[in-house]
Amino acid sequence: MAIxxxxxxxxxxxxxxxxIDFGCGEGSLLKELMIEKNVxxxxxxxxxxxxxxxxxxxxxxxxxxxxxxxxxxxxxxFDLSIMARxxxxxxxxNLALNRMLSLSKRCVVTLPNLGYxxxxxxxxxxxxxxxxxxxxxxxxxxxxxxxxxxxxxKLCADEKINIIDKVFLNRSGKRGKFTSxxxxxxxxxxxxxxxx
Amino acid sequence: MKKxxxxxxxxxxxxxxxxxxxxxxDLMIESxxxxxxxxxxxxxxxxxxxxxxHVAGEDKELGTGWWDQIVGPDKAxxxxxxxxxxxxxxxxxxxxxxxxxxxxxxxxxxxxxxPQVSVEDWVKSQKMLMDNxxxxxxxxxxxxxxxxxxxxxxxxxxxxxxxxxxxxxAAPKSSTQNIAMNEVARExxxxxxxxxxxxxxxxxxxxxNGLKTARMLGHITYLSEEHMDNRFGRRFxxxxxxxxxxxxxxxxxxLQYKGDQFSESFDANxxxxxxxxxxxYDAGKPKGLIESLKNIKAKLLIVGFYSDxxxxxxxxxxxxxxxMQNNINSSYVILTGEHGHDSFLFHTDKYSKIxxxxxxx
Numbered sequence: 001m002a003i004x005x006x007x008x009x010x011x012x013x014x015x016x017x018x019x020i021d022f023g024c025g026e027g028s029l030l031k032e033l034m035i036e037k038n039v040x041x042x043x044x045x046x047x048x049x050x051x052x053x054x055x056x057x058x059x060x061x062x063x064x065x066x067x068x069x070x071x072x073x074x075x076x077x078f079d080l081s082i083m084a085r086x087x088x089x090x091x092x093x094n095l096a097l098n099r100m101l102s103l104s105k106r107c108v109v110t111l112p113n114l115g116y117x118x119x120x121x122x123x124x125x126x127x128x129x130x131x132x133x134x135x136x137x138x139x140x141x142x143x144x145x146x147x148x149x150x151x152x153x154k155l156c157a158d159e160k161i162n163i164i165d166k167v168f169l170n171r172s173g174k175r176g177k178f179t180s181x182x183x184x185x186x187x188x189x190x191x192x193x194x195x196x
Numbered sequence: 197m198k199k200x201x202x203x204x205x206x207x208x209x210x211x212x213x214x215x216x217x218x219x220x221x222d223l224m225i226e227s228x229x230x231x232x233x234x235x236x237x238x239x240x241x242x243x244x245x246x247x248x249x250h251v252a253g254e255d256k257e258l259g260t261g262w263w264d265q266i267v268g269p270d271k272a273x274x275x276x277x278x279x280x281x282x283x284x285x286x287x288x289x290x291x292x293x294x295x296x297x298x299x300x301x302x303x304x305x306x307x308x309x310x311p312q313v314s315v316e317d318w319v320k321s322q323k324m325l326m327d328n329x330x331x332x333x334x335x336x337x338x339x340x341x342x343x344x345x346x347x348x349x350x351x352x353x354x355x356x357x358x359x360x361x362x363x364x365x366a367a368p369k370s371s372t373q374n375i376a377m378n379e380v381a382r383e384x385x386x387x388x389x390x391x392x393x394x395x396x397x398x399x400x401x402x403x404x405n406g407l408k409t410a411r412m413l414g415h416i417t418y419l420s421e422e423h424m425d426n427r428f429g430r431r432f433x434x435x436x437x438x439x440x441x442x443x444x445x446x447x448x449x450x451l452q453y454k455g456d457q458f459s460e461s462f463d464a465n466x467x468x469x470x471x472x473x474x475x476x477y478d479a480g481k482p483k484g485l486i487e488s489l490k491n492i493k494a495k496l497l498i499v500g501f502y503s504d505x506x507x508x509x510x511x512x513x514x515x516x517x518x519x520m521q522n523n524i525n526s527s528y529v530i531l532t533g534e535h536g537h538d539s540f541l542f543h544t545d546k547y548s549k550i551x552x553x554x555x556x557x
Contacts, residue, residue, distance in 0.1 A: 018523065040523050042520060048529075048531075048546050051527075051529055051550070052546070052549050052550055052553055054527070055497070055527055055529075055550055055553045055554050055557055056553040056556070056557055057557065058495075058525070058557040060525050060526055060527050061527045061528075061529075062516060062527065062528045063528060063529050063530045072513075072517060073517070073520065075517070075521060076517070076520040076521050077521070
């Protein structure tokens with residue numbers, strides 16, 4: 001997923017952009033962008049083991065709980081902030097979106113689509129969705145704010161956030177032929193470039 | 197592990213930040229490991245306020261090195277791979293020129309006549325040491341607390357001479373509360389009847405009580421409340437091992453013991469000088485921290501510990517945020533740390549791993 005995502009992001013940002021990746025995991029995405037786009041990036045991560053791996057890769061990383069606020073990074077003038085597959089884990093996704101857009105010119109958000117047909121099928125059968133993309137059961141999942149593609153785009157409209165570009169990924173993490181025709185039904189994941 | 201101690205003389209002296217000139221001075225150093233052929237494996241360790249040059253291994257007089265858990269063969273700062281150097285800071289009391297050494301100009305103990313030095317002066321003298329040892333640059337400069345301030349200052353003062361800096365349990369400057377604590381400690385020394393305005397050597401005494409009280413207070417600030425609770429709780433000291441009759445609790449006995457031990461080995465003038473240097477340091481002088489960090493080329497690793505209330509993790513974060521404004525390759529990690537401010541001294545898997553990964557990244 002990091003490879004496809006970095007390919008998408010590579011098309012969206014100029015060389016040498018200053019990037020902050022919230023929930024950067026082991027820093028693979030940033031590392032790719034650092035190598036291929038010469039970006040100057042910082043990762044933000046809470047997991048100590050993942051932080052160690054970032055440091056081993058030479059990816060600058062900050063230990064921080066994103067839920068406790070990201071305002072302090074505002075003065076660092078980022079070109080782009082990234083939140084990949086994490087926004088649904090936050091207590092206030094809408095606040096986080098606005099914060100990201102105040103600390104960087106643009107932001108990239110990716111989110112799992114609860115409207116994906118397999119999720120719908122699960123719910124039709126009276127169960128919470130458990131899919132390869134959303135593997136945890138309802139009592140274990142960190143995804144406390146799941147939404148559909150439609151829900152997310154409505155939030156953007158409500159918050160007056162402009163969607164500059166978007167890409168929908170299918171089950172194999174690729175841009176499928178039909179996926180973008182009815183993304184709310186066929187896309188597993190949505191990738192958005194946003195601006196305010 | 198082979199360690200090498202030596203006293204290095206600097207006959208050309210040094211002009212201090214204050215304008216005061218020391219016509220000559222000595223630095224006591226200890227080193228471990230070997231400088232490789234390309235001279236690319238040197239690490240400078242900077243000690244905290246009451247530390248000295250004896251970082252690792254055993255020493256007859258100085259006991260186990262203060263950072264023995266981190267520095268040594270196969271440890272986080274691996275002496276099989278790196279050449280690790282540490283000096284007793286100028287103004288200290290473990291062999292380098294300081295208030296308890298002879299002033300070559302007068303042939304008398306300096307005492308109160310030893311000039312105030314600063315973190316900037318220490319870094320300047322360490323640079324002279326680097327040149328003396330024929331080391332072209334430091335692969336890493338590392339230190340905790342006041343040692344972390346020196347590591348930071350190295351990256352500011354000599355951006356081309358430091359590849360990496362490990363800044364642990366430190367801050368860009370001391371807080372008001374830090375200064376307040378230090379002033380209480382200094383006051384207890386100054387008010388000891390044996391202090392004689394710093395010239396106690398002339399009277400053949402030492403201000404032991406003042407120094408002891410200062411250390412007892414300091415010690416409280418180095419530990420966390422939780423650590424003290426777990427280690428001592430409200431347990432009573434057994435009567436055979438009480439330091440004095442007035443003692444009830446184990447914590448009292450512990451502080452009495454630590455205070456006594458310290459007051460017999462540390463110099464009172466050095467205590468005042470070191471804490472003053474710590475209080476006076478401000479990495480953001482004169483135009484603010486962001487401006488100060490502008491020319492840094494080193495990679496930074498800033499580590500704070502949740503249990504540290506003397507230099508809590510947020511203080512390290514001030515450095516991180518200023519570094520980010522300057523596009524410096526800087527990471528900021530917070531670890532639990534069981535020992536409060538002293539956590540930087542102790543090995544944990546996470547702490548050592550992060551240091552090791554940072555130095556090879």
